[in-house]
Amino acid sequence: MVMVQICVGSSCHLKGSPEVVRLFERYVSENGLDDEVILSGSFCSGKCNRSGVTVTVNDKVHTGVTPANFKDFWNTEIIAALRAEKGD
Ligand code: FES
Numbered sequence: 001m002v003m004v005q006i007c008v009g010s011s012c013h014l015k016g017s018p019e020v021v022r023l024f025e026r027y028v029s030e031n032g033l034d035d036e037v038i039l040s041g042s043f044c045s046g047k048c049n050r051s052g053v054t055v056t057v058n059d060k061v062h063t064g065v066t067p068a069n070f071k072d073f074w075n076t077e078i079i080a081a082l083r084a085e086k087g088d
Contacts, residue, residue: 002037002081007054009044016066017053023070027078036082057081 004024008017021039028037045061047054052064057077065073 001035002078002085003056003058004037004039004078005042005056006039007044007047007056008041009048009054011044011048012053015049015051015053019067020053020055020065020070023067023074027074033082037078 006012006017006021006024008021021041024037024039028034028039042056045054045056047061047063049063052066052069055062055065055073055077058081060077062073062077
């Protein structure tokens, strides 16, 4: 199971966390991963970036996630984390 926490603190909110949350929900459901990717919100982790949203994947903190780079982030971080878990 991959734990994804999307920062909903005020800085990340202004930089698009509601849209990033919607993208996560859509990708999880379109890929049938509801049991494997657990989405939750988190408060500010003090990593506010000049652009984008802070997303924590299994305790690894990533900054600067935006709707524009979301697909790359999904492929490099979420799919990679799922594969690592399955030992691929
Ligand atoms: S508001 Fe998201 S890391 Fe600070």
